[in-house]
Amino acid sequence: MKEEPLWYIFINASLINNFVLAYFLGICPFLGVSGKMETATKMGGAVTFVMLVASMCAYGIHALLVAIDAPFLQLISYIVVIASTVQLVEMFVKKLSPALFRALGIFLPLITTNCAILGLALFQTNKGYGLLESFVYALGAGAGFTLALILIAGLREQLEFAEVPKIVKGTVLTLLIAGILSLSFMGFAGLGSQ
C-alpha cells in the first residue's frame, strides 16, 4: 500500500469521492430527510458519529478476523457491530432530545441499513488503512455526507416556493438536483493530484 498523507484521505473522502454524490451510498436518508435544513444537519451529525465508531470497530474486527483466519465472517460481524452502534445512538438521542428523535423518525433506526456506513467499513478494509488513517477516512466521509445533505436541504427549502409541474414534484425533483450537484462535485476531481 502506498502512503497517502492524512489531509489527502480527508479531502478524498469528503469532496473528490463524496459518498453520496460519487459512490451513491446512503441515498435513502439523502432523499428522505433532506427536506428541512435542521433535520439534515442533525442527521449528518448522527451518521458521522456512527461512522466514526463503526470504522474503529471495523478496524479491530478486521485485525481479529485476519488473526483467526476467517474472512467469510467479515460481512456478518460488521453489520452486527453497526446495528448495535445505531441502537446506542438511538437511545442516546431519545434521552437527550425527544424532539429530534421524532423529527428523524424511522430514519434513525434505518441508519443501520445506511449503505454509507457499511460501505465505509468495507472500503477502509479494502484500502488497508491503519487506525489513524481509518479515523480520518471516517471523519472525511461523515463530513462529505453531511455537506451533501445540507446542500440539498438548502436547495429543497428554496424550491418549496417554486412552481414546478405536478409530475416533477417530490423524488424526481430531488434526483434532478442531486444530479446537478454531482456534476458540480466532479469539479473537485483534480484536487490533490498535483
Add this chain to the structure above:
Amino acid sequence: MSKQNKNKTGFFANLENSPSTDEFIKGLWRDNPVFVQVLGMCPVLAVSNTAINALAMGLATAFVLLMSNILVSSLRNFIPKQVRIASYILIIATFVTMTDYAIQAISVELHKALGAFISLIVVNCLILSRAEAFASKNTIGKSMLDALGMGLGFTFALFCLGAVRELMGNGSIFNIPIFPDNYQEWVVMILPAGGFFTLALWLLLFNAAKVNRTEVR
C-alpha cells in the same frame, strides 16, 4: 415515505381476496420496488452504468431476496419479536456472503466491476422491507412468489437504467455497438450524475403515466 405507506395499506387491504398470481405480478409492475416504492436506490444508481452490470446486480439481489424470504418465512414462528430485525439481517448477510463468493468464482471480472456493491446487498432496504412486511407474516409459497416478483421487478428496473445509460454513454448495449461509429458519446451518462438524471427521467415517466390514469378516471 407517505407514498410508500399508502401502497402498503392498499396492498394489505386487498391481500385477502387476491389470487396468488397477484403476489407475483404486483412486484413486476404495480408495486415495482424501484419505480413505485423507491427502495434500494444505492445499487440502482451505482452499478447501472452498463446493461450487463445492472443485470448481474439485479439477479444477485433477486437471489438473496428469494432465499432470505424463504428462510424468514419458514422460521417466522420461531423468531422472537424483539430480535427479529437482527435475525433477518443475519440471515440476509449469510446469503450475501454466499453470493459474493459465488460471483467471484464465476467471473472475477464481474466481481471487480461490481466491487463492494455485492456486499452492500445486505443493506438494501428492499430485502429487509420484504422480510419484515411480507415474509414474516405469510406462508412459504406466498413469500416465494412475492420474492420472485419483487426480485424480477428490481432486475427489470435496473436493466432499464443500465440499458439507457450504456446506450447514451457508450453507444452500445451488452457491448454490442448500436449507433454508427460517428456517434458522439454522452460521457455524462456513464458518470455518477448520469445515474441521477436517468432515474429521474424514468420516475418522471411513471409519474406521468399515473397522472394520466387518474385524469382519465
